[in-house]
Amino acid sequence: MTTWNPTQYLLFGNERLRPALDLLARIPSETPNAVYDLGCGTGAATVLLKERWPHAHVTGVDSSAEMLARARALGKDIAWEAADLAAWQPDTPADVFFSNAAFHWLDGHDTLFPHLLKGLKSGGALAVQMPQNFSAPTHTSISDTVRGGPWRRKLEPLLREHPTHEASVYYDILCPHVASLDIWETTYHHVLSGENPVVEWTKGSILRPLLAQLDEAEARAFLEDYGARVCKAYPQGRDGKTVLPFKRLFFIAVR
Numbered sequence: 125m126t127t128w129n130p131t132q133y134l135l136f137g138n139e140r141l142r143p144a145l146d147l148l149a150r151i152p153s154e155t156p157n158a159v160y161d162l163g164c165g166t167g168a169a170t171v172l173l174k175e176r177w178p179h180a181h182v183t184g185v186d187s188s189a190e191m192l193a194r195a196r197a198l199g200k201d202i203a204w205e206a207a208d209l210a211a212w213q214p215d216t217p218a219d220v221f222f223s224n225a226a227f228h229w230l231d232g233h234d235t236l237f238p239h240l241l242k243g244l245k246s247g248g249a250l251a252v253q254m255p256q257n258f259s260a261p262t263h264t265s266i267s268d269t270v271r272g273g274p275w276r277r278k279l280e281p282l283l284r285e286h287p288t289h290e291a292s293v294y295y296d297i298l299c300p301h302v303a304s305l306d307i308w309e310t311t312y313h314h315v316l317s318g319e320n321p322v323v324e325w326t327k328g329s330i331l332r333p334l335l336a337q338l339d340e341a342e343a344r345a346f347l348e349d350y351g352a353r354v355c356k357a358y359p360q361g362r363d364g365k366t367v368l369p370f371k372r373l374f375f376i377a378v379r
């Protein structure tokens with residue numbers, strides 16, 4: 125299981141939270157009782173759920189001890205649960221399942237989401253956001269670096285090149301199980317500061333399982349190779365900023 129580094133992840137906390145806010149704004153539930161943040165990470169979005177529904181019982185669920193430790197330190201009136209979402213269900217049917225940037229780490233979406241929907245009350249909402257930029261240079265440069273270096277045999281089996289599907293596939297997966305379905309995509313154009321900030325961005329997420337397999341010297345060489353590729357794809361502007369276009373997929377399925 126991937127070890128997460130909450131500090132690296134939160135380097136771009138505002139940018140990573142923006143889709144969570146956009147997703148939350150579209151959830152129709154007025155006064156839910158039981159609300160879950162699935163793959164809650166450091167709890168940044170879980171806090172927003174509690175703020176929107178202060179009377180709800182809000183629980184953050186995640187499999188990373190490091191992320192949950194950071195979430196617990198927020199000291200909020202939120203329950204935190206360590207669990208693998210692959211087979212997870214709530215103890216009793218819930219009103220809202222919210223998930224920001226987590227389910228692309230899991231496989232089998234065709235069975236996973238219908239299974240999750242069974243854990244919702246009638247009228248309950250499953251609200252999900254996942255990155256949809258796996259054919260962008262941020263990600264294709266990872267595959268190119270993996271396949272072009274001495275670490276290929278070690279890292280190639282770990283590549284997650286197509287963890288999400290087209291919106292139409294989610295329509296087909298979810299439609300038979302829901303009363304209503306809202307699906308959309310948004311491309312954010314994040315304006316980032318610093319030297320080659322795209323490397324810092326991916327170091328906090330998609331690169332983690334790969335770098336964890338390399339020793340220090342290998343990791344440095346890998347990041348140099350990858351860094352040169354993304355630097356070309358996302359050059360620094362004259363103002364010193366780097367613009368990172370980032371497409372994301374959203375859906376809200378109401379049971």
Ligand SMILES: C[S@@+](CC[C@H](N)C(=O)[O-])C[C@H]1O[C@@H](n2cnc3c(N)ncnc32)[C@H](O)[C@@H]1O
Nearest residue numbers: 163164165186187188191208209224225226229
């Ligand atoms: C990119 S972070 C997103 C965190 C948070 N939702 C946010 O918006 O800041 C992805 C989170 O999903 C969690 N995750 C990945 N696979 C998981 C699984 N199988 N079960 C539970 N959590 C998982 C990771 O531990 C990580 O905290």
